[in-house]
Amino acid sequence: MSLKYGILGLLTERPLHGYEVKIRFESLLGGSWEVNIGQVYTTLQRLERDGLIEADGERGDRGKLAYRLTQTGRRALQDWLSRPESEPQQLREEIYVKLLLSTRLADGSLDQLLAAQRRVYLQRLKDLSELEVRARRDGRDDLVLLFKGAILHTEADLKWTDACAEEIRNSNQKGKEAS
Amino acid sequence: MTRLVEMTEVRKVYDGGAEHPALNGVALGIDRGEFVAVMGPSGSGKSTLLNLIAGLDRPTSGRVVVDGRDLGRAGEAELARYRRDRVGFVFQFFNLLGSLTVLENVMVPAQLAGRSRAAARGRAQELLQKLGIADQAHRYPARLSGGQQQRAAIARALVNQPLLLLADEPTGALDTRSGEQVMDLLVDLNRGGQTVLLVTHDAKLATRYARRVVSLIDGRVADDVVLQPSAAQPADVVRIRVEEAAG
Numbered sequence: 001m002s003l004k005y006g007i008l009g010l011l012t013e014r015p016l017h018g019y020e021v022k023i024r025f026e027s028l029l030g031g032s033w034e035v036n037i038g039q040v041y042t043t044l045q046r047l048e049r050d051g052l053i054e055a056d057g058e059r060g061d062r063g064k065l066a067y068r069l070t071q072t073g074r075r076a077l078q079d080w081l082s083r084p085e086s087e088p089q090q091l092r093e094e095i096y097v098k099l100l101l102s103t104r105l106a107d108g109s110l111d112q113l114l115a116a117q118r119r120v121y122l123q124r125l126k127d128l129s130e131l132e133v134r135a136r137r138d139g140r141d142d143l144v145l146l147f148k149g150a151i152l153h154t155e156a157d158l159k160w161t162d163a164c165a166e167e168i169r170n171s172n173q174k175g176k177e178a179s
Numbered sequence: 180m181t182r183l184v185e186m187t188e189v190r191k192v193y194d195g196g197a198e199h200p201a202l203n204g205v206a207l208g209i210d211r212g213e214f215v216a217v218m219g220p221s222g223s224g225k226s227t228l229l230n231l232i233a234g235l236d237r238p239t240s241g242r243v244v245v246d247g248r249d250l251g252r253a254g255e256a257e258l259a260r261y262r263r264d265r266v267g268f269v270f271q272f273f274n275l276l277g278s279l280t281v282l283e284n285v286m287v288p289a290q291l292a293g294r295s296r297a298a299a300r301g302r303a304q305e306l307l308q309k310l311g312i313a314d315q316a317h318r319y320p321a322r323l324s325g326g327q328q329q330r331a332a333i334a335r336a337l338v339n340q341p342l343l344l345l346a347d348e349p350t351g352a353l354d355t356r357s358g359e360q361v362m363d364l365l366v367d368l369n370r371g372g373q374t375v376l377l378v379t380h381d382a383k384l385a386t387r388y389a390r391r392v393v394s395l396i397d398g399r400v401a402d403d404v405v406l407q408p409s410a411a412q413p414a415d416v417v418r419i420r421v422e423e424a425a426g
Contacts, residue, residue: 003421030413035421118394119404122386127416129387130409143413150417151383158382162220165396 008077015056015068030143118161184209189241201227203398214369216377216389224398267336267344271351273328275320282316306334326357
């Protein structure tokens with residue numbers, strides 16, 4: 001997700017300075033990311049340059065400058081919020097790369113890799129369920145949705161490792177029958 | 180903890196299915212007090228495994244020993260007694276008797292086990308109270324919600340204080356909320372010392388409630404793992420990638 005629209009979104013509530021943006025981001029996402037403060041400042045400067053935000057009054061306490069959304073910024077945010085995501089799916093996890101490389105090495109380690117990966121996914125499912133329960137208890141319905149999404153992704157990951165394992169079993173079986 | 184269930188080299192072949200045994204060399208031990216989930220896709224052997232532990236069927240070869248009793252060698256009468264006194268069943272579709280009230284449903288296994296009507300009634304009432312459906316005792320199952328019917332079925336499963344509570348997709352016919360309540364109830368019972376064996380195809384259900392997850396694939400134990408209790412912070416589990424805007 002882009003920091004740009006994240007910042008525009010936060011500024012709809014009230015003007016904020018850089019450090020407040022960082023803190024709000026982190027609590028918005030229940031600590032599920034850490035934002036680099038340097039990145040926040042750079043992005044604020046670009047947004048100001050592009051006319052999407054503007055300084056809210058003078059430099060205050062210890063030289064901190066708060067920003068507010070401009071009309072252009074508000075329109076850009078609305079536009080972004082209403083647009084569905086159509087980027088190609090990102091398979092960022094390294095397991096996909098390991099899988100592609102392991103099938104070429106044919107040293108038989110793929111089974112173990114998949115089995116170990118499957119355990120990671122099982123533990124992750126447990127952890128995510130617990131986070132979902134906690135978020136619900138704390139009244140954070142937005143985070144409940146976030147964790148539900150992560151749970152569904154993990155369930156898909158788990159099914160995928162099972163499908164890989166099945167493919168391997170089937171091809172081993174065929175190999176035996178052929179020999 | 181002591182061993183309650185010990186399966187060794189268990190094979191189960193149904194008539195005409197020698198090519199594809201339902202269970203093919205399963206070894207599985209369950210200690211008293213454990214909460215174990217057996218997970219796997221349909222056709223993986225979950226139900227067969229459950230039926231063998233429940234004494235509803237016998238292995239083709241290998242041993243299924245529960246509480247020191249070799250179920251493969253037990254006579255029919257002994258197996259029937261074992262099922263009645265030692266095992267509690269909870270099914271996906273409750274399987275309550277529609278012509279009996281909730282209270283009578285819960286009393287049936289106690290009376291079959293030879294308890295007096297008064298003793299059976301006392302025990303049944305106590306369980307309905309504990310499971311939060313005492314006010315439904317004199318109604319017929321069809322009048323209850325799915326969640327209430329499953330509670331009644333759990334009360335019936337517990338009436339003879341079974342060594343082992345077997346739950347086969349117990350939330351399969353329930354909405355999310357009722358399903359969670361039923362599972363929380365099983366967790367509470369387990370905290371009180373009840374050994375629970377949950378069978379499900381649902382990985383989320385298995386990992387959320389059971390400490391130990393056994394995965395069956397093609398009649399074999401593909402994995403058997405004890406999960407860590409979850410104390411994770413959100414950032415340890417999920418992160419959202421932040422990209423700097425270009426330009």
